Amino acid sequence: MHPLILASSSPRRKELLQFLQVPFQTIHTNTDETIDPKLDAENAVKELAERKAMAAASMRPEHCVIGADTVVAVEGRILGKPVDRLDAKRMLQLLSGKVHSVYTGVAIIQGQDRKVFAEKTEVSFWELSEDEIEAYLDTGEPFDKAGSYGIQGYGSLMVKGISGDYFSVVGLPVSRLARELKAFESQTL
Numbered sequence: 001m002h003p004l005i006l007a008s009s010s011p012r013r014k015e016l017l018q019f020l021q022v023p024f025q026t027i028h029t030n031t032d033e034t035i036d037p038k039l040d041a042e043n044a045v046k047e048l049a050e051r052k053a054m055a056a057a058s059m060r061p062e063h064c065v066i067g068a069d070t071v072v073a074v075e076g077r078i079l080g081k082p083v084d085r086l087d088a089k090r091m092l093q094l095l096s097g098k099v100h101s102v103y104t105g106v107a108i109i110q111g112q113d114r115k116v117f118a119e120k121t122e123v124s125f126w127e128l129s130e131d132e133i134e135a136y137l138d139t140g141e142p143f144d145k146a147g148s149y150g151i152q153g154y155g156s157l158m159v160k161g162i163s164g165d166y167f168s169v170v171g172l173p174v175s176r177l178a179r180e181l182k183a184f185e186s187q188t189l
């Protein structure tokens with residue numbers, strides 16, 4: 001396989017990809033992350049992951065590029081990163097006491113070959129009080145995260161349970177990715 005590139009500015013994705021124990025470089029792409037309202041969450045993350053990977057692939061055509069995108073889906077709504085504190089508060093109020101789905105899409109692109117998949121994880125939240133939400137917003141943690149929380153940080157205190165891949169919630173489904181990369185490699189030899 002050609003040298004690996006992670007098309008991401010997320011330090012979490014970089015850290016998670018290191019579990020694969022293969023050398024890679026990261027590059028930042030300026031991808032438009034507007035979601036087509038016609039798409040459901042699963043197709044939206046696949047589309048955005050592919051968009052990020054394609055932007056990087058055009059800069060590094062000789063490489064195998066990985067792009068990823070994460071959103072939260074609840075009651076037919078798709079939640080990305082909050083635009084401000086009020087937006088984050090609304091998202092957390094919406095997630096309070098419910099089960100939601102976290103989708104992470106991943107695109108692997110090398111030349112004309114591509115593999116795009118999405119992983120779904122269900123997360124259930126405790127009922128959150130107004131004070132609890134305000135205190136969480138004060139940590140500053142929600143603002144660069146889909147759904148306005150980080151399961152890996154202070155946000156863990158809001159989580160009652162999880163079904164599926166924890167690492168997919170943090171931004172990269174590493175175990176599935178390792179398997180998909182192996183299959184991709186054998187098909188593109």
Ligand SMILES: Cc1cn([C@H]2C[C@H](O)[C@@H](COP(=O)(O)OP(=O)(O)OP(=O)(O)O)O2)c(=O)[nH]c1=O
Pocket residue numbers: 007008009010012013033052068069070071072081102144145146147149150151152155169170171
């Ligand atoms: C739900 C949840 C999301 N997140 C993060 C994962 C993603 O980094 C982020 C969603 O934004 P994304 O647009 O998927 O990614 P990004 O902007 O951080 O990075 P990139 O450069 O690759 O586009 O939310 C957590 O870290 N913990 C969580 O519990």
